[in-house]
Amino acid sequence: MLELLLQQAVNGLTQGMAYALVALGLTMIFGVLHIINFSHGELYMLGGLMAVVATTMLGLPYGLALVLAVVAVVAIAALVDLVAVRPVLPTKDGPSTVLLSTFAVSLLLHQSVLSTWGPNPSRVEGLAGSLSLGPIVITNHRLLVLVSGVVILLAIEYVLRRTLVGRRIRAVAQSEFAAQVVGIDVARIRTLTFLGAAAIAAIAGALIAPVSLFTPSMGQHAIITAFVVVVIGGMGNATGAVVCGLLLGLLEALASAFMPQDMGTAVIYALLLIFLLIRPQGLFAGRAR
Amino acid sequence: MLELSGLSVTYGKVRAVEDIALTAARGEAVALIGANGAGKSSILKAILGLATSSGSVRVDGTELTGRPSHARVMRGVALSPEGRHVFPQMSVLENLEMGFIGGDFPALCEDMLELFPRLRERSSQLAGSMSGGEQQMLAIARALMSRPKVLMLDEPTLGLAPIIVDQIRALIGLLKTKGMTVLLAEQNAEMALAATDRAYVLETGHITATGPSAKLAADPAIRRAYLGL
Numbered sequence A: 001m002l003e004l005l006l007q008q009a010v011n012g013l014t015q016g017m018a019y020a021l022v023a024l025g026l027t028m029i030f031g032v033l034h035i036i037n038f039s040h041g042e043l044y045m046l047g048g049l050m051a052v053v054a055t056t057m058l059g060l061p062y063g064l065a066l067v068l069a070v071v072a073v074v075a076i077a078a079l080v081d082l083v084a085v086r087p088v089l090p091t092k093d094g095p096s097t098v099l100l101s102t103f104a105v106s107l108l109l110h111q112s113v114l115s116t117w118g119p120n121p122s123r124v125e126g127l128a129g130s131l132s133l134g135p136i137v138i139t140n141h142r143l144l145v146l147v148s149g150v151v152i153l154l155a156i157e158y159v160l161r162r163t164l165v166g167r168r169i170r171a172v173a174q175s176e177f178a179a180q181v182v183g184i185d186v187a188r189i190r191t192l193t194f195l196g197a198a199a200i201a202a203i204a205g206a207l208i209a210p211v212s213l214f215t216p217s218m219g220q221h222a223i224i225t226a227f228v229v230v231v232i233g234g235m236g237n238a239t240g241a242v243v244c245g246l247l248l249g250l251l252e253a254l255a256s257a258f259m260p261q262d263m264g265t266a267v268i269y270a271l272l273l274i275f276l277l278i279r280p281q282g283l284f285a286g287r288a289r
Numbered sequence B: 001m002l003e004l005s006g007l008s009v010t011y012g013k014v015r016a017v018e019d020i021a022l023t024a025a026r027g028e029a030v031a032l033i034g035a036n037g038a039g040k041s042s043i044l045k046a047i048l049g050l051a052t053s054s055g056s057v058r059v060d061g062t063e064l065t066g067r068p069s070h071a072r073v074m075r076g077v078a079l080s081p082e083g084r085h086v087f088p089q090m091s092v093l094e095n096l097e098m099g100f101i102g103g104d105f106p107a108l109c110e111d112m113l114e115l116f117p118r119l120r121e122r123s124s125q126l127a128g129s130m131s132g133g134e135q136q137m138l139a140i141a142r143a144l145m146s147r148p149k150v151l152m153l154d155e156p157t158l159g160l161a162p163i164i165v166d167q168i169r170a171l172i173g174l175l176k177t178k179g180m181t182v183l184l185a186e187q188n189a190e191m192a193l194a195a196t197d198r199a200y201v202l203e204t205g206h207i208t209a210t211g212p213s214a215k216l217a218a219d220p221a222i223r224r225a226y227l228g229l
């Protein structure tokens, strides 16, 4: 029994790392642009798709597939930014209109992949082999997801705290008006944040695809989960997004050991509702940006 | 150094400032005085490109109209905004860095910490946890980090102790001797007129009087309306 739980915990953390990365991007975009990018989950899905295309159709090694996923998804995100965010944001009620315009983009991306690729799950070859820790088995690929996730999180922390462009991103998040006053090119910072978050989502999607198979609907599940994570972690709060992303992956996996898969998802929706009602500012409100 | 002509500022359909002309020379301090809502802040924001405006804004002969704010900062305008607006979750040094646009960063920082010794004591403290007076010092220092030709101060003395008001007044004198142009928007007309060479009186978006600050301070009508005498 304990072994089953531990095994599920490891699996849950792997999935949780993907949630954390998607949610972190979503919350960064919220913190800097004050918008909810509804198409963010589809960028994650496209990361997974690129991994499939690169490894199975182009026969590229997995490492190169990761690079390709990032490049392709960032290019698509730049287009999304250009078409659905930048022109919409300055209009009256811009932020809420962007929710709709990016929702439209998400449907478009999802349907395009669904109609060309088909709904069936696709396998992606990741790292082979596995590691046994007593009774628990961790595949090397799950290990890769966890290690890469931690490295990416540390890299983001480093960029935001230790580089000038990162501090400018934080400045815009803290006060857009003050950022304009001191001459920060706020539009450029917004685009950089949007594309940076897209790159993270792409890596997450490409990393998780060999674990959970690629399906065109993985983006929809991810955006809902990430949204829950962001609400629970506190809108715009990076630490909250990471911690809650990992916890939610864990919870989902542990719950699925005791109840049917769909119940785990229902639990997540229930959590969202509870938090929106009793603590809309999130668990980590007021933490540093 | 600074020349405004035919400047109007609008918020939607509301005209906050209408067709004003204003100049300020190199090394000159100029005050904008007027009651709440007269349009002082609107003019300063328009100079920096932060409010919708029409007309002409020239700095050192360069037309700034139509350029984004960050391009205007590069051209030598800086603002210490009303309400200070420091970056609350950043340290004093990080705030100064955000105002930096080029040159020798450590030397500029050192200049600022020299100018505002209080900031040196608090250099790694988060700006949001500092007192109002300290935040005001920081807002001014952050504006000075870009080594502007024109420094705009919007209500720098609001709610501050007399001793800090005196410090800010002395600072304006010092900056003038370095050739900087200072544009000071203040409701505290007494302080503003004492700290500047010339002044403009603003009423509901129009300039109703202008002249040497000392002369305006002696004008009975202005004394009655703005100095409470």
Ligand SMILES: Nc1ncnc2c1ncn2[C@@H]1O[C@H](COP(=O)(O)OP(=O)(O)OP(=O)(O)O)[C@@H](O)[C@H]1O
Pocket (backbone or CB within 6 Å): B011, B014, B016, B034, B035, B036, B037, B038, B039, B040, B041, B042, B043, B082, B187
């Ligand atoms: N963002 C805005 N939207 C709509 N109207 C505005 C906005 N900002 C200022 N106004 C209006 O423009 C007019 C001028 O405001 P402004 O802030 O420039 O005055 P001010 O002289 O700086 O006043 P105060 O001394 O109170 O700071 C006011 O009538 C104000 O209501």
Ligand SMILES: [Mg+2]
Pocket (backbone or CB within 6 Å): B040, B041, B042, B082, B154, B155
């Ligand atoms: Mg004002």
